[in-house]
Amino acid sequence: MKKCRMLICLMLATVGTVLLLGPALAADTIKVGVVGPRTGGAAATGKAFEEGIQLATEYVNAKGGVLGKKLEVVFEDTAGAPDKAASGFERLVTRDKVVMVLGESHSSAALAEIEVANRLKVPFVVVEAWADPITAKNYKYVFRAGPSNSGVVNESIAKWVAHEGFKKAYIVAENTDWGIGIADLCKAALDTIGVEYGFLMTERTSQDLYTELNKIKAFNPDVVLAFVYGTGLHYLVAQAGEVGLTPKAAVLDGAGPPSLWPDFWTNVGDYGDGATFVSSMHEKVELTELAAQFRESYVKAFGKSPTDYKSRSMFDAVLIAADAINRAGSTDADILVDALEKTELLVTRGTARFGTTKGGPEYHHWMPPMLIIQWQNKEQVVLYPPDAATGKLKR
Amino acid sequence: MLALAITNGLVIGMIYALTALGVSLVVGIMNVVNFAHGEFYILAGYFSYIFAHTMGFDPFAAMFIAVCAVFLFGVLVEYTIIRPTYGDELYSLILTFILSIVLQNAYLLIFGPYPNKPPNWVSGATNVFGLFYYGNQRLAALAAGVAVIVLFFAMLKMTWFGRMIRATSQDREMAELNGINTKRLNMLSFGLGCALAGAAGVILAPVFPVTPTAGVPLALTAFVCVVLGGMGSMRGCIVGGLILGLVENLGAAYVSTGYKHVFMFIILILVLLVRPSGLFGRSEA
Numbered sequence: 001m002k003k004c005r006m007l008i009c010l011m012l013a014t015v016g017t018v019l020l021l022g023p024a025l026a027a028d029t030i031k032v033g034v035v036g037p038r039t040g041g042a043a044a045t046g047k048a049f050e051e052g053i054q055l056a057t058e059y060v061n062a063k064g065g066v067l068g069k070k071l072e073v074v075f076e077d078t079a080g081a082p083d084k085a086a087s088g089f090e091r092l093v094t095r096d097k098v099v100m101v102l103g104e105s106h107s108s109a110a111l112a113e114i115e116v117a118n119r120l121k122v123p124f125v126v127v128e129a130w131a132d133p134i135t136a137k138n139y140k141y142v143f144r145a146g147p148s149n150s151g152v153v154n155e156s157i158a159k160w161v162a163h164e165g166f167k168k169a170y171i172v173a174e175n176t177d178w179g180i181g182i183a184d185l186c187k188a189a190l191d192t193i194g195v196e197y198g199f200l201m202t203e204r205t206s207q208d209l210y211t212e213l214n215k216i217k218a219f220n221p222d223v224v225l226a227f228v229y230g231t232g233l234h235y236l237v238a239q240a241g242e243v244g245l246t247p248k249a250a251v252l253d254g255a256g257p258p259s260l261w262p263d264f265w266t267n268v269g270d271y272g273d274g275a276t277f278v279s280s281m282h283e284k285v286e287l288t289e290l291a292a293q294f295r296e297s298y299v300k301a302f303g304k305s306p307t308d309y310k311s312r313s314m315f316d317a318v319l320i321a322a323d324a325i326n327r328a329g330s331t332d333a334d335i336l337v338d339a340l341e342k343t344e345l346l347v348t349r350g351t352a353r354f355g356t357t358k359g360g361p362e363y364h365h366w367m368p369p370m371l372i373i374q375w376q377n378k379e380q381v382v383l384y385p386p387d388a389a390t391g392k393l394k395r
Numbered sequence: 396m397l398a399l400a401i402t403n404g405l406v407i408g409m410i411y412a413l414t415a416l417g418v419s420l421v422v423g424i425m426n427v428v429n430f431a432h433g434e435f436y437i438l439a440g441y442f443s444y445i446f447a448h449t450m451g452f453d454p455f456a457a458m459f460i461a462v463c464a465v466f467l468f469g470v471l472v473e474y475t476i477i478r479p480t481y482g483d484e485l486y487s488l489i490l491t492f493i494l495s496i497v498l499q500n501a502y503l504l505i506f507g508p509y510p511n512k513p514p515n516w517v518s519g520a521t522n523v524f525g526l527f528y529y530g531n532q533r534l535a536a537l538a539a540g541v542a543v544i545v546l547f548f549a550m551l552k553m554t555w556f557g558r559m560i561r562a563t564s565q566d567r568e569m570a571e572l573n574g575i576n577t578k579r580l581n582m583l584s585f586g587l588g589c590a591l592a593g594a595a596g597v598i599l600a601p602v603f604p605v606t607p608t609a610g611v612p613l614a615l616t617a618f619v620c621v622v623l624g625g626m627g628s629m630r631g632c633i634v635g636g637l638i639l640g641l642v643e644n645l646g647a648a649y650v651s652t653g654y655k656h657v658f659m660f661i662i663l664i665l666v667l668l669v670r671p672s673g674l675f676g677r678s679e680a
Binding site (some may be wrong): 039040041042043044046047175200201202203205206207208210211212214215218231234235239241242243244261262263266267269 | 396399400403407448499500503507508509510511512515518520527528529530533603604606607608609612644647648651652653654655656
């Protein structure tokens, strides 16, 4: 009986200690949430995000953390589904008490999350979801530190098409918010520069694209602007080679990362040579000193070179968040928004600076520079912009 | 475009039929809807990739071992998960659904999120009658798929095991009275159903690389095939698969590429309106 009483006392004492120390321990860190797909068809992006988070938290904490405390990142899986994304975002705010949320790579998921961010009044920095309405809605708490559809189309793709002197283009887009949105912007941009074009939409889960590619081939385009994400891009590149669409027509991967995934060459074989893609990262060219540091830390941590540029996008976003919290000197949402608006931070992709003019997608948006790169003998050759070019288009 | 749409429709249709055969076999004999069917397909693709790519086995030996491994895994699943649920179809349905999610996440953990592709058997493309180019690997996959289907039907018609399968699917009680050990037959049939999914997986993985979730749309198409052809009808599976492949490709060629899979559901609804038991299904007495 005595033993039993002692045991109960010990248990109560343990529970009491944990309850008393819990908040104190929690208070030693400042939490930032991340949303993104760790499962589902785009789980590769989740992996890239995880790598970026790991390197960024180490970097920030090595430099003193945030507000004198350690930075802690809580990652919530959205699987790329809008319903999961909205509930995951809400969980980060209500359960984990994060002061800011970063991330996302699916536009449809991000469009659901910005509504929650706006309702709960929590700053949200979108990293790799490109649909224009994300920032075009001009929500006070929503920022974007990454590409947008209009930025990529107007600043890179359309200018590259004009630069190469292509006469006929074909737009092929998956039936998602990102695919449909960027295809519409592409059509408008090609109209402006006077390039004849055709268009077709594919299903996101389509594996067989023979009929689509033969339709495109019948149009006889100089370039195919492909807005198809994930494994779908590998199917498209391999099957375009099989049906004889390439190498006569150049294929541009309008997203980028799938052309850089580790199994790209196994999946597409020799048909990958000559494929072009949009990217904010080149295997050898670095825009800033921090980018070189990132590469070095990445190789040290993971034993391989970085390929998916989304790891670096997430790295930048965490640095932007930490910088804003430190400058704000507070975790109050409105003060954080004010600090984010005044961001002027050199990150791996250049100086991050958010637009403050309302009325369009430029509001609260920083558009990092994007490159158009071609695989030539399995080496990356920058084609556009001309001042960064390391070679010419080969067909 | 018409010639290509028909050719591709037949090839894709044959692939659908092969994938659906395993579902139909298990439904026909055990009255179990295996929601994890797509994950067995993916598992065989991964095995084939590991044996051929990582361990350096001959691609055909790798394929054979992969199918055998999936058969054994199927037998194990029947013994541990499915067997206790006999008599309650809902339980097996829920359990295979859970198994599907568990396997998807296990693949993600073990193999990572990137697509994996075993080596091609042949490379390049063939100019078909000067009309269009068609990938040689696809043509080889078609030949292999047809061979597996023919072998399966020969086994069903010409062997003692096939006769037991047919007898049990027609009348389980009568088969038992005639001395068939239906418990053991269930186990072997479930394994065989999984091995058929595996055969489709190893044949198709060089054409469509496998990812942890790639089995989901494939399983869905297989179920549509089975319902369209008539639950449990092997002949129905083949016809259903070919119809779906053709409708999808002709629809994509002449209507819209954006809603390719919608055509398959339209056909399914139309057929079920006219024949609720499917094309070759036995109507309820």
